[in-house]
Structures are given as C-alpha cells and as structure tokens.
Amino acid sequence: MSLVLDIHALQSLPPSNINRDDTGAPKSAVFGGVPRQRVSSQSWKRAIRRDFEETLGAQSVGFRTKRVADLVAKRIIELSRADGAEWDGEKADAAAQSIFAAAGIKLTEPKVREGDEKRGHETGYLLFLSPRQIDAAARHLLENEGVKPTKKDAQKLLDDSHSIDIAMFGRMVADAPDFNVDAAVQVAHAIGIHESEPEFDYFTAVDDIVEDAEESGAGMIGTTQLMSSTLYRFASVDLLSLAENLGSRDAALDATSAFISSFITSLPTGKQNSFAHNTVPELVYIAVRDTRSLSLVNAFEAPVRTGDDRGRRAEGAARLAQEEASLEKNYGFVPKASFVMGLNDLPGAFDGIATATTLPQIEARVRDALASELEAQSEVSA
Structure with missing residues (x-):
C-alpha cells in the first residue's frame, strides 16, 4: 500500500x-x-x-554541518556544568570524537589559517543531526565518563529521534551507510x-562626498543579472x-x-x-x-x-x-x-x-x- x-x-x-x-x-x-x-x-x-x-522552534530542526563533534562537545560541557562536573574542552572533545569513531564516521582535524581560532575535528561532508540526537549522545558520554560507546549504542544514539527535516529530506553518511535515512x-x-x-541591469553608485562637492562621476559601476x-x-x-x-x-x-x-x-x-x-x-x-x-x-x-x-x-x-x-x-x-x-x-x-x-x-x-x-x-x- x-x-x-x-x-x-x-x-x-x-x-x-x-x-x-x-x-x-x-x-x-x-x-x-x-x-x-x-x-x-x-x-x-x-x-x-x-x-x-x-514556526516549529529550533528543537524541531536538525543541524547540517561538518562540525557535529563540536556540537556534541559543547553540549557535554553545558550538561557537565549543570551537574557540577565541569568537564574541560579537551575532555569533551575526546569524548565527542569517540562516539563518531564507534559509529564508523570519520573525523579529521581541519586546516586552520594562522590567527584563526582552532576548531575541533570535522566530518568530510555535511552531516545531519537532530538536537535530540546531540543531547542524547552528550548525556550518554557524560554518564559514562567519556568511555567510547559500542557501535550498537552509537547506532541508537545517532539514528533515533530524527528531526522533522532529517525525516523529510533524508541523510546520507558516506562512510557509515547504516546511518543513512531515506528521504x-x-x-x-x-x-x-x-x-x-536572463537580462542585465547596468547600475551606478554615487559617491556622496563627490556629489556634495558638485563633482561629476560615479563612485562605482557594475551589472547584475535578473529574470522574472x-x-x-x-x-x-x-x-x-x-x-x-x-x-x-x-x-x-x-x-x-x-x-x-x-x-x-x-x-x-x-x-x-x-x-x-x-x-x-x-x-x-x-x-x-x-x-x-x-x-x-x-x-x-x-x-x-x-x-x-x-x-x-x-x-x-x-x-x-x-x-x-x-x-x-x-x-x-x-x-x-x-x-x-x-x-x-x-x-x-x-x-x-x-x-x-x-x-x-x-x-x-x-x-x-x-x-x-x-x-x-x-x-x-x-
């Protein structure tokens, strides 16, 4: 049917x-x-x-990002502070990375330009996770002191309680097909x-100071394309x-x-x-x-x-x-x-x-x- x-x-x-x-x-x-x-x-x-x-609220919509480990680590830190455990960033990062390792989802350390803030490990593609999946993963890691979960636990934590957009538009995990969600x-x-x-629109922009000085000429010119x-x-x-x-x-x-x-x-x-x-x-x-x-x-x-x-x-x-x-x-x-x-x-x-x-x-x-x-x-x- x-x-x-x-x-x-x-x-x-x-x-x-x-x-x-x-x-x-x-x-x-x-x-x-x-x-x-x-x-x-x-x-x-x-x-x-x-x-x-x-219309539905942020909790109903998933995150589509390479920085899924950062999201889990951030949630671990928030929960640990509420419980008085006060995990530091390094411990939270290591725990977050462990759940993706258990799931078979590869993480790599991103290249960061000099002067930019260091980021946590990333997936090689955009990955969909729901807020409930992020929260469940963080709570599990916190309760188990960051011990690497089993593949079965990772499957349950990251492949359950889909957000509305994951359920509708699907999720593809290239290196861990078990986590795919058919749209x-x-x-x-x-x-x-x-x-x-397409049509072209030629435009000019006036320099206010030049105009006030009663000088002629445009500050810039350019074109943009449009259709109806x-x-x-x-x-x-x-x-x-x-x-x-x-x-x-x-x-x-x-x-x-x-x-x-x-x-x-x-x-x-x-x-x-x-x-x-x-x-x-x-x-x-x-x-x-x-x-x-x-x-x-x-x-x-x-x-x-x-x-x-x-x-x-x-x-x-x-x-x-x-x-x-x-x-x-x-x-x-x-x-x-x-x-x-x-x-x-x-x-x-x-x-x-x-x-x-x-x-x-x-x-x-x-x-x-x-x-x-x-x-x-x-x-x-x-």
Missing part, C-alpha cells in the same frame, strides 16, 4: 535573482526545447527548513512555465515512509501539515534586498493519492506564450487542471481527496476536480483526509 501527498503550485516572481549559479546568473534549464528560469530544489528546501525553525519528501526544481532568459517568471513548483510526501522515519503516524501527520504551510509560504532569499521578490503562490493544488506520485510539469512542455489571450497565470492554471483531468481519465489516477486554493478566479479552473479552500483551512482539511485514508488502509491490512 502507499499514500502520497502531491503539492503543485504556480508562483510568479518579479525581476529577481533568487537562485544564482557559479557565475552569478539566475539558474536556468532547457525544457520543451526552450530556456526557462529554474530555482533549485536545494534552495527551496533550505527556505522550508528555515521556516520550520521559525520521505521529494522536491522538484521549480521551473518557468514559459520561455525566458511564473514558476511551476512541485513536491511529494510519502506518508508511510515519513511515519517510519519519525516513528509515529501522528507525528507524520503533524509534520505533513507543517510542510504544506512552509512549502506555500517559504521563499529563498537570494538578493532579496536588491529585488524584494516577496510573492506567494497564486495557485496551489494538493492531491492525496494511494497510487503513486504524479508531477504535472508536462502541462508546460509547450511553453506558455506571451501572446496568449489570457495572462500566464490563468493559462497556467487551466493547463494544470487539464493535465490532471487527462491523467485521471486516461490512467485512472484519481486522487482519494484533492484541494485547490488561490487568488481571484484561478481556482475555478479546478471546478469538478478539487475542493476549493483557503490557507487557514487547508492544513486541517488535508490532515483529515490523510488520517481517514491511513485508517482505511490499516483496516484493510488488518
């Missing part, structure tokens, strides 16, 4: 540079034979994680529904995998509700001060499926043209609805429940396909639909 939640959104961005490549240009991709603006999934997942931290959420690269290419697009965004949540990662179906329902809100309201902040690209999706369509996840991106394989009679947003909404209706008719992929929300008359394209709702209502409605389907599947399996 399966149970997935698909989230589709149309979101228009004004001239901006929300997600840059290595040359500073807005990211792009070719789809349907034409160039489009692209916002990477990694960029939007980062925005969602930051939104989780603001329960897939996030697609957002892609423009129409053809577009209506993007198609897509993500999918595997409820059963998420429940397994979190250890509870109720926790999975709570996490999915949080994800829906953060997916809709979060926004990457690349060059935000320069462009103030502070928009929200104008259309969101959500489908609860017991078959498989289905992206509707091929609705835009033929790019929306600027010469169409209706605007890009309206054309995009109509195409999404047509693609969903066609998949339901020809493949039988009819969702168990579906909802649509959006601005003005855009949700009208989904009349007969989805139940109209609003952001304040959508989390509760989707949660009820998911809970009902989980219960029905449990009864069948029993």
